[in-house]
Amino acid sequence: MILVTGANGQLGRCFQKLAGSMPDTEFVFKGFEALDITRAREVQQLIASLAGSPKKLWVINCAAYTAVDKAESEPQMARKVNVVGVKNLAMACAANQVPFVHFSTDYVYHSKGNTPFLETDPVHPKGVYAKTKYQGELAALKYHPSLTMVLRTSWVYSEFGHNFAKTMLRLGAERSSIRVVWDQIGSPTYAADLAQAVLHIYQQVESGKIPMSQISGLWHYANEGVASWYDLASAIFEYRQLSCQIEPIRTE
8 A cells, every 4th residue: 555645746746646557456546635744643643544454555655845946935934844744754664564655856956067966975965855855865764764864856748846957838829938057967757657666666565575774764766868958848849840949058
């Protein structure tokens, strides 16, 4: 059995889409309206009740405060979801010995290095969003170290929710020209690929092919390849044959 929190967000909806390909696995999807992860008692009661069933439970947390710019004016809300909520989930999973999967972000680095980051690289979170996501990682690994997998990912996009690709499609159809940053480099990651990777790991562990101890801890997952935001926007416009002109600009 898999409990997916934040089920109505971009990544959560990808898990919903993929659930049909796993008919032998029971999924429980909870959006914010059904489960507020910032409420400790609510989280504890749900996980305890599901863990009490004969089926082994996993918890996959897709709930997060992801409005990077808005977080600067709503620091308490960002911390409540990205830190307190994650702590609540980790503690409830620890109390019931439930494997816990949590997602984080490349924003914890905020470095202009030109080589891929390793899990062992030092972090330099800047801004409320990055700092709260990093604090959430620490909380997850502190309160449930033996059965927690934290996955840092980057530049997530999909057909669901709000993301760069959908914003570019909208602006490309509305405007004759736009300006896009070219000096930030990353690995765009399709949310469904990220979800599929987690479900594959789940199957490998549950079938006994990989021990849970081997996957606990901090990991990176991103799709292959690198691009700037300008490169990505250009590829989107070319694919959709949009005539909107793109001007490359520096972050500054």
